Amino acid sequence: xxxxxxxxxxxxxxxxxxEILKGVNLTIKxxxxxxxxxxxxxxKSTLASAIMGHPKYEITQGSVLLDGEDVLEMEVxxxxxxxxxxxxxxxxxxxxxxxxxxxxxxxxxxxxxGDEISLMKFIKEMDEAMDYxxxxxxxxxxxxxxxxxxxxxxxxxxxxxxxxxxxxxILDEIDSGLDIDALKVVSKGINKLRDExxxxxxxxxxxxxxxxxxxxxxxVMMQGKVVKSGGPELAQRxxxxxxxxxxxxxxxxxxxxxxxx
Amino acid sequence: xxxxxxxIEDYKYGFHDKDISIFRTExxxxxxxxxxxxxxxxxxQWMLDFRLKALEQFYKKPMPQWGGDLSxxxxxxxxxxxxxxxxxxxxxxxxxxxxxxTFDKLGIPEAEQKYLAGVSAQYESEVVxxxxxxxxxxxxxxxxxxxxxxxxxxxxxxxxxxxxxxPSDNKFAALxxxxxxxxxxxxxxxxxxxxxxxxxxxxxxxxxxxxxxxTLIIVDEGASVHYVEGCTAPVYTTNSLxxxxxxxxxxxxxxxxxxxxxxxxxxxxxLVTKRSICDENATMEWIDxxxxxxxxxxxxxxxxxGQGARGMTLSIALAGxxxxxxxxxxxxxxxxNTSSTIVSKSISKHGGKVTYRGIVQFGRKAEGARANIxxxxxxxxxxxxxxTIPYNEILNENISLEHEAKVSKVSEEQxxxxxxxxxxxxxxxxxxxMGFIEPFTKELPMEYAxxxxxxIKFEMEGSIG
Numbered sequence: 001x002x003x004x005x006x007x008x009x010x011x012x013x014x015x016x017x018x019e020i021l022k023g024v025n026l027t028i029k030x031x032x033x034x035x036x037x038x039x040x041x042x043x044k045s046t047l048a049s050a051i052m053g054h055p056k057y058e059i060t061q062g063s064v065l066l067d068g069e070d071v072l073e074m075e076v077x078x079x080x081x082x083x084x085x086x087x088x089x090x091x092x093x094x095x096x097x098x099x100x101x102x103x104x105x106x107x108x109x110x111x112x113x114g115d116e117i118s119l120m121k122f123i124k125e126m127d128e129a130m131d132y133x134x135x136x137x138x139x140x141x142x143x144x145x146x147x148x149x150x151x152x153x154x155x156x157x158x159x160x161x162x163x164x165x166x167x168x169x170i171l172d173e174i175d176s177g178l179d180i181d182a183l184k185v186v187s188k189g190i191n192k193l194r195d196e197x198x199x200x201x202x203x204x205x206x207x208x209x210x211x212x213x214x215x216x217x218x219x220v221m222m223q224g225k226v227v228k229s230g231g232p233e234l235a236q237r238x239x240x241x242x243x244x245x246x247x248x249x250x251x252x253x254x255x256x257x258x259x260x261x
Numbered sequence: 262x263x264x265x266x267x268x269i270e271d272y273k274y275g276f277h278d279k280d281i282s283i284f285r286t287e288x289x290x291x292x293x294x295x296x297x298x299x300x301x302x303x304x305x306q307w308m309l310d311f312r313l314k315a316l317e318q319f320y321k322k323p324m325p326q327w328g329g330d331l332s333x334x335x336x337x338x339x340x341x342x343x344x345x346x347x348x349x350x351x352x353x354x355x356x357x358x359x360x361x362x363t364f365d366k367l368g369i370p371e372a373e374q375k376y377l378a379g380v381s382a383q384y385e386s387e388v389v390x391x392x393x394x395x396x397x398x399x400x401x402x403x404x405x406x407x408x409x410x411x412x413x414x415x416x417x418x419x420x421x422x423x424x425x426x427x428p429s430d431n432k433f434a435a436l437x438x439x440x441x442x443x444x445x446x447x448x449x450x451x452x453x454x455x456x457x458x459x460x461x462x463x464x465x466x467x468x469x470x471x472x473x474x475x476t477l478i479i480v481d482e483g484a485s486v487h488y489v490e491g492c493t494a495p496v497y498t499t500n501s502l503x504x505x506x507x508x509x510x511x512x513x514x515x516x517x518x519x520x521x522x523x524x525x526x527x528x529x530x531x532l533v534t535k536r537s538i539c540d541e542n543a544t545m546e547w548i549d550x551x552x553x554x555x556x557x558x559x560x561x562x563x564x565x566x567g568q569g570a571r572g573m574t575l576s577i578a579l580a581g582x583x584x585x586x587x588x589x590x591x592x593x594x595x596x597x598n599t600s601s602t603i604v605s606k607s608i609s610k611h612g613g614k615v616t617y618r619g620i621v622q623f624g625r626k627a628e629g630a631r632a633n634i635x636x637x638x639x640x641x642x643x644x645x646x647x648x649t650i651p652y653n654e655i656l657n658e659n660i661s662l663e664h665e666a667k668v669s670k671v672s673e674e675q676x677x678x679x680x681x682x683x684x685x686x687x688x689x690x691x692x693x694x695m696g697f698i699e700p701f702t703k704e705l706p707m708e709y710a711x712x713x714x715x716x717i718k719f720e721m722e723g724s725i726g
Contacts (some may be wrong), residue, residue, distance in 0.1 A: 049623050050500065052681050053677075053681075054676075054677050055673055056673070056678065063333055075680070076677060076680035076681055076686075077680040077681075077684055077685050079684045080680070080681055080682055080684075081682035085680070085681070085682075086681050088678065090679075092672070092674050092675045092677075092679075094675055094678075094679070094692065094693060094696055095696050095697065095699070096695065096696025096697055096698070096699030096700065097692050097695070097696040097699075099694070101482075102682075102692070105319075105682075105684055105688070105692070106682035106684060109682065109683030109684050109688075111682045114274060144696075156542070156591075162681065164682065164683075220413035249276070
């Protein structure tokens with residue numbers, strides 16, 4: 001079997017009684033990289049948070065299945081253990097907890113009791129991953145995300161991704177706030193994971209990231225739905241022409257959520 | 262869990278109590294009781310006079326009307342002196358289940374459980390104690406219980422006893438002065454530095470866990486010492502008042518750190534006066550952990566008397582259901598270029614109440630003095646509360662004072678973040694709390710840090726939802 005399959009079917013999500021997602025359908029299989037693009041305020045980040053189970057979001061309709069298992073019935077930590085990962089747009093800062101302690105706990109959380117990763121193996125893997133991401137080794141002993149720059153936080157998300165090795169990863173605007181060098185490093189980390197067992201949903205505002213990570217499929221979100229899907233050429237056209245042509249094609253005046261056509 | 266606590270080995274430390282006579286004063290506090298205490302201890306006349314004078318002060322002083330609620334504290338219901346051997350009279354069956362469970366969760370060996378619960382006063386540790394004692398004696402360090410010091414080092418004792426905290430200081434200092442028993446006496450001679458912390462654990466007499474212990478530490482010029490007392494296990498006592506006095510003298514260029522972790526049973530009023538005085542370039546550090554008790558009122562103080570003296574108080578307080586931790590620090594800058602740091606970390610949960618109460622004072626001569634205050638509170642639920650009551654008095658214009666106060670909750674975002682990596686809600690909460698107190702635990706000797714983490718973990722159970 002080649003990896004896991006994440007199926008999102010007719011997903012409706014509300015926050016404080018306002019409906020943000022209005023029936024999203026997406027299927028991501030192991031080995032596939034999907035990009036979800038779209039202007040601000042169209043529900044992209046909501047999709048990411050809702051799949052992972054952020055308590056602020058209420059699922060009103062639809063389903064999310066991971067290899068046929070109902071993800072929506074799971075607690076957040078259970079979703080992670082089932083194989084999902086979310087690289088966050090704004091990672092939290094946790095004072096007093098070192099990056100490496102946190103990482104080791106995260107890895108061990110997905111392993112059986114008695115089968116915890118050995119300290120030596122952990123350190124070796126972390127060192128390698130940090131080298132690969134051109135991260136300062138001191139970052140391992142710093143408190144989780146505390147005082148990290150925007151770029152450091154994003155690299156740290158990818159470090160976690162590389163070490164935790166989930167089946168399906170959702171990357172929420174992993175490129176925001178990165179300069180070109182950092183963008184290249186982050187992309188390099190993501191590309192390293194590319195194999196038939198790993199599926200990835202890349203949420204981005206800009207096509208820029210997709211110059212370094214070639215998606216298999218590109219989806220455009222507007223008004224809380226996927227309004228158009230295509231191959232990598234769709235992303236290139238969006239880069240060249242913007243979103244206006246899609247709006248015209250679909251008769252959408254305001255693409256943001258809550259502005260029904 | 263972020264840091265897996267290694268299993269605690271059997272404690273190598275313990276207690277020994279030679280006294281076999283049995284004596285206990287009547288309940289309530291009278292002149293007769295004080296006289297009886299002094300007679301039982303076979304004290305010099307000056308100490309009896311000191312006690313009796315203190316008793317008058319105690320009668321005269323009003324109950325503090327600030328801080329915590331003391332209205333249910335009944336002085337007539339308390340037994341003021343019990344000879345240590347008497348303490349072994351309680352049977353194990355009388356110890357509440359709750360306390361026994363905590364002992365088990367903390368992994369405390371049974372023999373020590375019995376000691377802590379007041380069931381047994383015997384410990385097989387004479388050898389350990391004696392070898393340590395020999396090492397210290399070689400360096401010229403005096404480390405003994407306060408009663409013994411009064412007998413064996415009377416001149417030194419008399420020179421310092423009651424000099425930084427006179428009985429007239431407050432009602433509870435007066436009470437302690439009248440009925441004190443046990444505690445530690447330490448003298449570190451000029452230029453002597455010890456790397457190993459001196460631990461109350463090693464002391465021969467069980468009275469260090471007493472209710473009215475009296476500790477006196479003198480660190481002579483250029484000397485250095487770290488004293489550690491208490492333990493994270495709950496101290497179970499049927500008596501509901503603990504009122505200690507700790508006096509410390511830190512001479513020129515000397516260094517003293519005093520680490521306390523106390524976890525009183527939740528029926529105890531814990532009212533402690535701690536104060537030290539620092540000469541030129543001396544450093545005093547209070548590391549103070551307050552857990553348990555019904556009400557704690559404790560504000561370790563440093564009088565920065567000599568130029569360039571430094572003071573620090575690093576404290577944590579944890580208040581659960583029905584508990585009030587009214588704790589803080591006092592820094593008195595009386596000389597030029599003195600500096601002080603206060604870091605207060607408090608956690609309230611299950612309706613508990615934490616109050617930071619502190620004084621930072623700059624006298625007229627405190628030219629160029631600096632003080633830094635940081636108060637952080639973590640509130641675990643909507644029933645729990647926190648207050649910050651800082652008081653600053655500044656009589657010199659050329660000083661610097663920084664105050665930072667932060668109240669936070671375990672945020673939904675933080676929990677979501679940790680859980681999204683597969684960490685359970687309980688473990689995530691624990692990580693956040695452990696992280697919060699990390700600045701404190703990292704200052705503790707290893708075995709205490711391990712115990713502390715274990716205790717906090719235990720205390721946090723059921724804190725979710």
